[in-house]
Amino acid sequence: MPYKLQFQVYQYPFYPPLQTRYGIWEQREGIILRLSDETGRVGWGEIAPLPWFGSETLAQAVEYCRQSSTEINESDFWAIPDSLSACQFGFHSAWEDLQNPSPPLTTPAFSALLPAGEEALSAWHSLWQQGYRTFKWKIGVYSLEQELNWVRQLAPMLPQDAKLRLDANAGLTWEGANQWLAVCDELAIEFLEQPLPVNSFDALLALSKQYQTPLALDESVATLTQIKYCYDRGWRGIFVVKPSIVGIPQDLREFCQQTQIRTVFSSVFETPVGRKAALKLATELSDPNYAIGFGVNHWLKAEVLPQCQV
Numbered sequence: 001m002p003y004k005l006q007f008q009v010y011q012y013p014f015y016p017p018l019q020t021r022y023g024i025w026e027q028r029e030g031i032i033l034r035l036s037d038e039t040g041r042v043g044w045g046e047i048a049p050l051p052w053f054g055s056e057t058l059a060q061a062v063e064y065c066r067q068s069s070t071e072i073n074e075s076d077f078w079a080i081p082d083s084l085s086a087c088q089f090g091f092h093s094a095w096e097d098l099q100n101p102s103p104p105l106t107t108p109a110f111s112a113l114l115p116a117g118e119e120a121l122s123a124w125h126s127l128w129q130q131g132y133r134t135f136k137w138k139i140g141v142y143s144l145e146q147e148l149n150w151v152r153q154l155a156p157m158l159p160q161d162a163k164l165r166l167d168a169n170a171g172l173t174w175e176g177a178n179q180w181l182a183v184c185d186e187l188a189i190e191f192l193e194q195p196l197p198v199n200s201f202d203a204l205l206a207l208s209k210q211y212q213t214p215l216a217l218d219e220s221v222a223t224l225t226q227i228k229y230c231y232d233r234g235w236r237g238i239f240v241v242k243p244s245i246v247g248i249p250q251d252l253r254e255f256c257q258q259t260q261i262r263t264v265f266s267s268v269f270e271t272p273v274g275r276k277a278a279l280k281l282a283t284e285l286s287d288p289n290y291a292i293g294f295g296v297n298h299w300l301k302a303e304v305l306p307q308c309q310v
């Protein structure tokens with residue numbers, strides 16, 4: 001039975017703009033998909049590319065949607081190339097939603113994304129009051145000296161049962177990573193995400209064996225193809241999974257079940273459409289010992305989110 005495809009490109013601003021090692025990110029752009037079948041069932045999906053992480057660009061995703069026929073079949077969902085991993089996720093999640101639209105029952109706890117730099121020293125407090133117990137702070141944004149100084153203030157001021165994880169977004173040198181990890185061990189940091197660039201796999205593996213603080217790969221494992229590559233080369237630390245760019249959800253389920261990898265699921269600032277699909281997968285597959293990185297809604301204003309009406 002064929003499905004009817006409709007899609008709409010969206011964009012919305014962050015409030016405030018988001019600062020990471022890659023610079024300032026002002027707005028999110030993506031595509032909302034709507035599938036329907038002849039019996040009247042409807043499924044929603046979202047393509048939320050993250051090109052600097054290695055997914056396709058928005059333009060490539062739009063091109064793929066445009067050249068798709070408005071009548072598509074199940075076999076088309078499986079034929080989306082691995083180079084379009086955000087499209088794979090968007091189409092498959094729309095198709096899964098059409099077949100079974102129920103939301104996840106109980107989602108794991110969320111980690112709240114703090115602002116980079118000194119602002120984190122005050123920003124955690126209202127997030128704590130909102131109920132967050134795990135916080136993530138971006139590093140590699142300011143100088144090493146400044147950031148080490150701030151983290152030595154931040155970690156001890158958090159309540160006893162709070163956890164703090166750090167994300168370097170591939171921005172440290174070998175020496176910098178060693179300096180950071182020595183401090184992470186001292187401060188009992190929950191884990192350090194992607195200290196070194198994607199092309200430094202051997203160095204990342206070596207680092208992961210030298211310190212108590214666990215390491216998580218993120219940029220290195222943006223897609224399922226990359227997850228498999230790093231697993232085959234011996235990575236047994238944490239894999240950050242960003243469902244929206246990982247590829248086909250069913251393939252990820254099968255890989256996780258076969259290998260029992262340790263995963264921490266993470267948002268890419270999807271709209272509620274992509275978020276629902278990502279949370280469903282996170283509820284099924286994320287390691288229960290770690291909060292998932294979906295505490296990001298304080299960076300968005302509900303009023304500007306796109307309405308799901310294609």
Ligand SMILES: O=C(O)CCC(=O)c1ccccc1C(=O)O
Nearest residue numbers: 111113136266267268269293294
């Ligand atoms: O995972 C989280 O805790 C929050 C989301 C996050 O940090 C993120 C969001 C968009 C793009 C990249 C990243 C990242 O983990 O590097």
Ligand SMILES: [Mg+2]
Nearest residue numbers: 167169193218
């Ligand atoms: Mg990260």
